[in-house]
Amino acid sequence: MATATHLLTPEEAEADVRPEAVVVRFAGDSGDGMQLTGGQFTLSTALAGNDLATFPDFPAEIRAPQGTTFGVSAFQINFGSTAIDTAGDAPDVLVAMNPAALKVNVGDLKPGGLIIADEGEFGARNLAKAGYEGNPLEDGSLARWRLIALNISQLTLDTVKPFGLGNKEALRCKNMWTLGLALWMFDRDRAPLVEWLRTKFAKAPELAEANIAALNAGHAYGETAEIGGQLHQHHLEPAPAAPGLYRTVTGAEAISLGLVAGAQLAGLPMFFGGYPITPASAILHHLSRLKEYGVTTFQAEDEIAAIGSAIGASYAGSLGVTSSSGPGIALKMEAMGLAIMAELPLVIVNSQRGGPSTGLPTKTEQSDLYQAVYGRNGDAPMPVIAARSPADAFDCAIEACRIAVQYMTPVMLLTDGYIANAAEPWKVPDMAQYQPFPVEFYDEQPSEEATFSPYRRDGKLARVWVKPGTPGLTHRIGGIEKNFATGHIDYAPANHQKMSDTRAAKVLGVADSLPEQDVCLGGEGGKLAVVGWGSTFGPIHQAVRRARSRGEDVAHIHLRHIWPLPKNLGSLLRSYERIIVPEMNTGQLKTLLRDQYLVDARPVTKTSGQPFKIAEIEAAIEEALG
Amino acid sequence: MNELTKLTAKDFATDQEVRWCPGCGDYAVLKAVQRTMPELGVRPENVVFVSGIGCSSRFPYYMETYGFHTIHGRAPTFATGIKLANPDLDVWIITGDGDALSIGGNHTMHVLRRNLDCQILLFNNEIYGLTKGQYSPTSRVGTRSPSTPFGSVDRPASPSAFALGSGARFVARGIDVHKNLPDVLKAAHAHKGAAFVEIYQNCIVYNDDVFAPFTAKENAGNQLWLKAGEPMLFAGGTKGLALNAEHLSLRIVEVEGGDWQAAGVLVHEPPNRSIAHMLVEMPLGGGWPTALGVLYEDPAPTFETAVVRQNAEASAGKTPDLQALVSKGQSWMVAKEPHAI
Numbered sequence: 001m002a003t004a005t006h007l008l009t010p011e012e013a014e015a016d017v018r019p020e021a022v023v024v025r026f027a028g029d030s031g032d033g034m035q036l037t038g039g040q041f042t043l044s045t046a047l048a049g050n051d052l053a054t055f056p057d058f059p060a061e062i063r064a065p066q067g068t069t070f071g072v073s074a075f076q077i078n079f080g081s082t083a084i085d086t087a088g089d090a091p092d093v094l095v096a097m098n099p100a101a102l103k104v105n106v107g108d109l110k111p112g113g114l115i116i117a118d119e120g121e122f123g124a125r126n127l128a129k130a131g132y133e134g135n136p137l138e139d140g141s142l143a144r145w146r147l148i149a150l151n152i153s154q155l156t157l158d159t160v161k162p163f164g165l166g167n168k169e170a171l172r173c174k175n176m177w178t179l180g181l182a183l184w185m186f187d188r189d190r191a192p193l194v195e196w197l198r199t200k201f202a203k204a205p206e207l208a209e210a211n212i213a214a215l216n217a218g219h220a221y222g223e224t225a226e227i228g229g230q231l232h233q234h235h236l237e238p239a240p241a242a243p244g245l246y247r248t249v250t251g252a253e254a255i256s257l258g259l260v261a262g263a264q265l266a267g268l269p270m271f272f273g274g275y276p277i278t279p280a281s282a283i284l285h286h287l288s289r290l291k292e293y294g295v296t297t298f299q300a301e302d303e304i305a306a307i308g309s310a311i312g313a314s315y316a317g318s319l320g321v322t323s324s325s326g327p328g329i330a331l332k333m334e335a336m337g338l339a340i341m342a343e344l345p346l347v348i349v350n351s352q353r354g355g356p357s358t359g360l361p362t363k364t365e366q367s368d369l370y371q372a373v374y375g376r377n378g379d380a381p382m383p384v385i386a387a388r389s390p391a392d393a394f395d396c397a398i399e400a401c402r403i404a405v406q407y408m409t410p411v412m413l414l415t416d417g418y419i420a421n422a423a424e425p426w427k428v429p430d431m432a433q434y435q436p437f438p439v440e441f442y443d444e445q446p447s448e449e450a451t452f453s454p455y456r457r458d459g460k461l462a463r464v465w466v467k468p469g470t471p472g473l474t475h476r477i478g479g480i481e482k483n484f485a486t487g488h489i490d491y492a493p494a495n496h497q498k499m500s501d502t503r504a505a506k507v508l509g510v511a512d513s514l515p516e517q518d519v520c521l522g523g524e525g526g527k528l529a530v531v532g533w534g535s536t537f538g539p540i541h542q543a544v545r546r547a548r549s550r551g552e553d554v555a556h557i558h559l560r561h562i563w564p565l566p567k568n569l570g571s572l573l574r575s576y577e578r579i580i581v582p583e584m585n586t587g588q589l590k591t592l593l594r595d596q597y598l599v600d601a602r603p604v605t606k607t608s609g610q611p612f613k614i615a616e617i618e619a620a621i622e623e624a625l626g
Numbered sequence: 627m628n629e630l631t632k633l634t635a636k637d638f639a640t641d642q643e644v645r646w647c648p649g650c651g652d653y654a655v656l657k658a659v660q661r662t663m664p665e666l667g668v669r670p671e672n673v674v675f676v677s678g679i680g681c682s683s684r685f686p687y688y689m690e691t692y693g694f695h696t697i698h699g700r701a702p703t704f705a706t707g708i709k710l711a712n713p714d715l716d717v718w719i720i721t722g723d724g725d726a727l728s729i730g731g732n733h734t735m736h737v738l739r740r741n742l743d744c745q746i747l748l749f750n751n752e753i754y755g756l757t758k759g760q761y762s763p764t765s766r767v768g769t770r771s772p773s774t775p776f777g778s779v780d781r782p783a784s785p786s787a788f789a790l791g792s793g794a795r796f797v798a799r800g801i802d803v804h805k806n807l808p809d810v811l812k813a814a815h816a817h818k819g820a821a822f823v824e825i826y827q828n829c830i831v832y833n834d835d836v837f838a839p840f841t842a843k844e845n846a847g848n849q850l851w852l853k854a855g856e857p858m859l860f861a862g863g864t865k866g867l868a869l870n871a872e873h874l875s876l877r878i879v880e881v882e883g884g885d886w887q888a889a890g891v892l893v894h895e896p897p898n899r900s901i902a903h904m905l906v907e908m909p910l911g912g913g914w915p916t917a918l919g920v921l922y923e924d925p926a927p928t929f930e931t932a933v934v935r936q937n938a939e940a941s942a943g944k945t946p947d948l949q950a951l952v953s954k955g956q957s958w959m960v961a962k963e964p965h966a967i
Contacts (some may be wrong), residue, residue, distance in 0.1 A: 045956050166873055192956065238960075257952055264948055292941035293951070296710055296933065301736040305703040308696070308733075312676075315694055316715065320707065338697050394952075420897035428957065431948045468692035468708070468715055471671045476640075477688050478677075478695025488642060489687065577897025 007098060014472045021080025022234065023088030027105045028097030030064055030073040033175040038075025039423070040196065045079045045376045046248045046425050049238025053538060055087030055611065056421045060278070060361045067121075067129040069100045085538035087422065089613040095144075095178055097121060097152070099130035105568040106142065114146045114231075116181070118174065120153030133256065148231060150221075152177055159217040163210040163331065173214035180218025187235040190219060242427060249426040251390040251419035252282035255323075255349055258397025259283075260293045262347075265317045265398065266405045267438040269294040271313030272321045273306040275328060278361045279417040280351040283323045298523035303331040307348070311335060314344045315477075317441060317467035319401060323349035325417075326368050327358060330375075336410050337376045340503065342477045343455075343463045345404035345411075347397070352416040352534075354609045363609030364418035366534050367503075367585035372412045373563045373592060379500050381507040383407070384563040386414040388537035391417060391426040396560065398434065403510055405439050408462040414562070416584075418535045418611055441465055453487040461506035508564050517566035521545060522555025525575035528624050532600065533559040533589055536582055536612055543617035554621055562589070570597040580604050580624045582617050629637050635660040638670060640690045651802035651827035652681060656688055657920050658807040663691075665808075666716075666815050673716045673942075676705045678725040682749035682827070683757045685720040699730025702737035705744055706929075713930045715912065716815075717744040723764040724754050731763075739793040740929040741819045745811070748822070749783050749802075751829040752836050759832035766910075771832075786906040789822040790899070790922060796821040797902065797922040802828060806851060806919065815922050816868035819928045826916075840916040850915035852894045852905075857886040860915040866891030867915075876904045878913055 026041070028034045034530065035056055045052050057074040064071030078088030090110045096102035100123040106115065122137055122251070136142055137149045149208060156174040165173075176197070183190055194212050201208035221477070249257075263270035272295065274284035288297040300306040303324055310320030329350045339346045352368045354360030372384045383403050388394035393415055400413040442464035446452040454475045456464045468472045475487060483490035484498050519529075521544045532540040537558050544556040555576065559565070573579055573593065579601040581590040587603035594601050604620040606612055638660045646652045663673070673691035677683035679698035686693025696704045701719045705837040709717050719737075726734045726748050737746070753771070754760040761771040761778040764785060768777040789797050790868075796817040800810040802825055810834035814821035826837045840848035858867040859881065868879045868890040879889040892901065908914045 042791065043956050049958065133877070147947065207785055241960045243960050245953060245957055247953065249955075260951065261948055264946075269711070271707060273707065291937045292944040293946045293948075296937060298706070298710060298933075300703065300706075301732055304700055305706070305736065308700045308703025309707035309710070311696075312646045312694070312709075313711035314707075315704070316674075316708040316711035318707075318711040334697055335700065342694075346670035428953045431952065467712070469672055471669070471714060474670050474691050474693075476689075476693035476695065478686070479679075479697055480691075480695060555706055582918045 019296070020236070020588060021078060021084060021088075022093065023076065023078045023091045024093040024095070025074055025076040025091040025105060025108070026095045026258065027072055027074040027101035028062065029066055029101070030059055030071045031066065032073070032097045033172065034073045034097070037175045037179050039078060041182055042077055042194055042423050043196075044183060044193060045186075046246070047192055048186075048188055048236070048403060049241075050079040050081060050236050051084040051239035051241070051425060052077055052423050053084045053087045054078075054422045055418065057610075058362055061285075065099055067098055067126045068493055069104050069130055072101045072104045072556060075100070079236065081239050082237060085541050086614060087611065088233050089615055092423060095182070097178070099126050099132050099136070102136060103130045103132065106145070109145055111144050112146065114148065115142060116178075117147065117149045118152035118178075119149040120151040122149075134286060136525035155217065155221065159213050160210040163206050163213070165206070165210055168205070170210070170462050173211050176211045176214040177218035180215040180220075183215075183223050184219045184222030185231065185233060187227070187233055190215060195265070195293050203288065219614065241425075245428040246425050247428055249390050249394070249422045249455065250282070250353075250421060250423045251387065251393045251415050252392050252421070253286055254393040254426065255387075255397045255413070255415065256283050256286035256290070258394040259287065259321055259347065259401065260290055260295060261394070261434065262398040262401025263295070264293065265434055265436045266319060266401055266438070268317070268319040268405070269296065270321060271310060271318040272297045272323070273300050273313070274323050275300050275303045275306045277303070277325050277328045279353060279420045280323045280325045280328070280349065283349060283351075283422060301329040304335060307332040307346075311339050311342075311344055311346055314339075314346055315342070315468070317404065317443050317465075319345060319347070321347045321349070323351070325351045325353045325361075326355045326371070328451040329368060329371060336382065337378060337380050338479045339410040340376070340382060341378045341479050341481075343408045345408055345465070347400045347404050348410060348412045349397075350412055350414050351420045354607070360609045362417065364416045364535065364611060365584050365607060365609060366414075366416055366536070367588065367607070368414065369562060369585065369588035369592070372414055381504050382563070383409060383507055383510050383561075384414060385409045385411065385560060386534040386562050388534060388558060388560070388617045390419055390422055390424050394426070394429065396443050396455070399560075403513070405507060406437060406462065406513070407510055408465060408561070409507060410582050411475060414534060416535050439465065441467050441470070443470050443473065451486070453485060455482060455484060455487045460509055460512075461502055511561075511564040514561055514564075514566050516568045517553050517557065517559070517572055519572070520558050522548060522573060524555075526555055527553040527576065528578045528580065528621065529555050529557050529573065529576040530594065531557045531559065531573070531579055531589070532583065534583075536584060539612040539614045539617050540582055542614045543621060546614070546618055547621045552625060554625070559589070562592070565596060573597055573599050573601070574581070578602070578624050580608075580620055582612060582620060584612065633664040633670070635664060638663045638690050640688055642687050645684065646681060646686055647831050649830040650681070651751065651829070652685070652749065653825060654802040655747070655807070655825055659811060661691070662811045664732070665812065668716050672714065673718065674708055675718045675720055676701045676708065677720040678722075678730060679756070680722040680725045680754070681829075682722040683725060690866070699725050699728070700733060701725070702730065702733040702746070703741075706737060706740075706742055709742055709744060709930045710933055713934055719744055719746045720849065720948055721746065721748050723748065723750045723752060723785065724762045727763045727785060727788060729883045731788075735792040738789055738820050738822060741793070741795055741926055743819055743928040743930055745821045746823065747815045748824050749827040750785055750824050751827045751833055752782075753829050753833040755829050755832055784906060785824040786822070786921060787903070789824075790902055790906055794822045794922070795819045795924050795926045796920070797906070798823045798920045799826070799916075800824075800917045801826045801837070801918065803841075810919060813923075817923060817925065819925055839911055847956055848915050850917050852917060852919040852921060854894055854896050857891040857893055859886060859891060865915075868892060876908065896920055898922075899924065915950070
């Protein structure tokens with residue numbers, strides 16, 4: 001153990017403040033198991049009843065060269081005894097498993113924050129790989145923070161020695177040693193973790209026992225207080241929460257469950273066509289295990305085949321669903337146009353990532369709003385919904401299914417890399433409370449004089465859905481413009497005008513089925529509205545809450561429906577003197593709002609691949625208020 | 627329509643005016659398909675024609691069945707979704723040389739290797755007709771077209787060789803106007819799995835008579851119609867194909883007085899994949915015949931059957947319970963009433 005000389009007073013170091021919320025970041029090499037450590041710490045946090053939000057941040061490379069800064073994988077969790085909306089701006093505690101992890105992450109740590117570093121990994125070679133000239137654990141360069149340097153590698157090796165593992169396998173247990181220490185720090189029960197390890201390594205009991213031993217050793221290390229005054233144990237009271245059953249859920253899980261629920265509420269089998277792409281693949285993985293719910297999954301040869309098969313399945317009477325991320329969504333655009341033209345239900349999930357092109361595959365961004373709303377050739381209107389959090393994605397997926405089948409239209413559900421990967425507690429919904437929206441396939445036989453037309457429409461302008469196999473109703477559909485009345489090919493000018501108008505009116509009409517836009521913090525009218533969508537909900541909400549607690553006249557409006565927009569949104573926006581729109585792109589919703597309502601919406605943009613910090617939005621609010 | 631009604635070709639024709647150029651080979655194929663359908667014992671409502679983009683892809687509009695005219699090259703993807711969603715449907719894919727081998731080459735390969743139960747009719751006219759005559763991936767070297775005024779320089783793809791190479795379990799060939807086409811279509815329909823049929827189709831406007839070296843009346847001797855268990859004879863039975871065992875290749879042999887055994891002429895065995903590869907690779911001209919009929923057939927389990935079976939096995943003994951599903955995983959109860967923050 002080494003302790004840096006630091007600038008903190010002894011009082012500061014000894015002070016045992018009881019925080020309401022703590023931000024911990026686990027950082028290590030991408031092979032160190034940091035995502036796993038973070039995931040298990042999240043579970044134990046949830047089981048302790050704290051509210052939480054997480055931010056997994058990992059490189060695009062599966063195993064980047066060991067010890068390098070670009071191979072650093074991190075997992076941040078913000079948890080506390082009050083409501084938690086974001087993964088936290090700056091960590092209170094940084095666990096750094098090697099010099100590269102320290103180098104990449106230490107700058108984010110709060111002044112006076114705690115660094116726990118594995119000094120066993122701070123040899124000359126690793127220091128050089130991370131670009132350190134000296135050893136930061138010894139040269140005083142970390143004096144702004146509190147430092148606990150432990151030889152976690154050696155402590156782990158000593159612990160697992162009796163289990164006869166090779167050196168490499170033994171070192172793999174060090175993330176469990178670290179997790180054990182973290183569990184002690186926050187007064188957590190180890191039993192669920194022990195149970196989890198036994199299940200995970202059921203086929204290799206010696207690995208299970210070695211990992212459990214490491215976990216216990218880390219915990220015992222904290223308990224025996226060998227670290228003296230540096231390390232305190234904190235107990236955070238459970239966060240206030242409505243009574244009921246809770247679980248943790250990631251966005252990818254919530255979307256998968258929501259799609260299954262949506263198909264069930266529609267009374268349809270679901271067909272999911274997907275192609276592997278980061279960060280959307282997890283949805284394909286989840287759904288492929290749910291076959292008993294009438295789910296067929298198909299890993300297609302490419303993104304186009306994925307959406308093509310989903311449209312084909314919808315045509316044949318299933319609820320077709322496809323999912324991808326930006327570049328894959330771009331490939332699917334032509335087929336979306338066909339679904340719009342053929343007026344078939346389809347749900348397209350877009351887990352947005354940094355772009356353009358391959359961009360930042362594992363980082364988050366909201367830069368596909370234009371692609372969703374304005375994409376595709378021709379005038380091709382399509383409803384667009386955006387989820388604000390992992391838990392919210394469940395309801396959004398159900399809503400996407402509802403609109404798709406009730407309006408016979410493709411619907412795009414926007415999430416992002418942050419929502420897809422992040423976990424949060426989720427109050428398990430009571431499925432009996434969800435209103436079913438059963439689909440009725442059309443099968444009325446045409447009369448002698450009137451032939452059947454596939455473009456017969458209901459009051460919502462939705463066309464009939466006829467399953468192939470239905471006698472007497474054989475018909476042809478396709479991407480070529482069809483006659484409004486007969487459904488036959490028709491290029492006539494007046495007909496194309498009418499069909500274009502009808503397609504646009506149908507999609508705009510979706511707004512009739514939407515609730516009015518509400519103000520989620522503050523009231524209607526006032527000095528400033530902060531308008532957001534998608535995963536920026538958390539930081540915007542906290543920033544507005546803080547500004548309001550300082551007495552500022554500011555409101556938070558969060559949009560779930562991006563297209564069509566809620567009917568009252570225009571008048572609502574005009575009731576504020578100023579409007580700012582924070583989003584993780586160069587100002588896409590801002591453009592949409594200006595276009596639709598001629599309001600002076602000002603952009604607050606960020607395209608770093610990282611979520612907004614609360615402080616950044618607070619600063620934007622202060623600036624807007626002048 | 628009740629089950630007792632005997633359907634005719636007319637029952638499979640729509641009231642839509644057919645819009646191909648006068649004299650197009652597509653008319654003959656359409657007639658052949660409409661004539662064949664009543665003999666297949668299928669109900670029109672259980673049949674779906676799926677097409678991509680191109681002249682041939684207008685085909686579904688003229689069939690009084692269900693039809694989906696999709697996007698360029700992607701018909702196999704829609705067909706896959708249709709068949710997986712409802713394996714009872716009889717799915718036909720209509721495509722062309724540009725649609726199936728250029729823009730949609732990837733999907734053609736995968737629908738064949740997966741062995742989706744469907745019929746794939748590839749209308750090969752060695753040209754892009756609907757876009758006014760550019761050379762296609764099957765055009766021969768030197769094809770002059772608006773985009774290749776000095777002649778094309780790239781080597782063409784052979785549709786049937788592509789299909790075999792992709793793992794197709796049924797490969798057949800026909801000619802648009804030939805009387806044997808319905809038999810080829812029937813064989814394709816009888817095959818359980820992806821049945822690939824290359825139809826030599828004459829484009830009267832942009833590539834007229836390109837297949838005349840074996841389709842013209844005077845060149846009919848260059849047609850080798852394959853039949854299971856029968857010798858591979860052509861030129862009125864005066865020539866045949868034999869195996870050059872030393873070089874593992876085909877050779878043309880003269881047949882004297884009908885004694886094909888003496889000439890060593892091969893007997894057609896549809897499951898023989900090696901011979902099938904040689905048959906599809908025979909060059910055009912140079913005395914070589916064009917192999918027609920069912921070149922290769924060796925059924926294998928189909929994709930949709932495997933998917934349905936796995937779905938059933940994975941679901942066996944499980945009761946879908948949405949409430950239980952959303953409650954899964956590590957969960958915890960919050961019992962007390964909420965308190966103010």
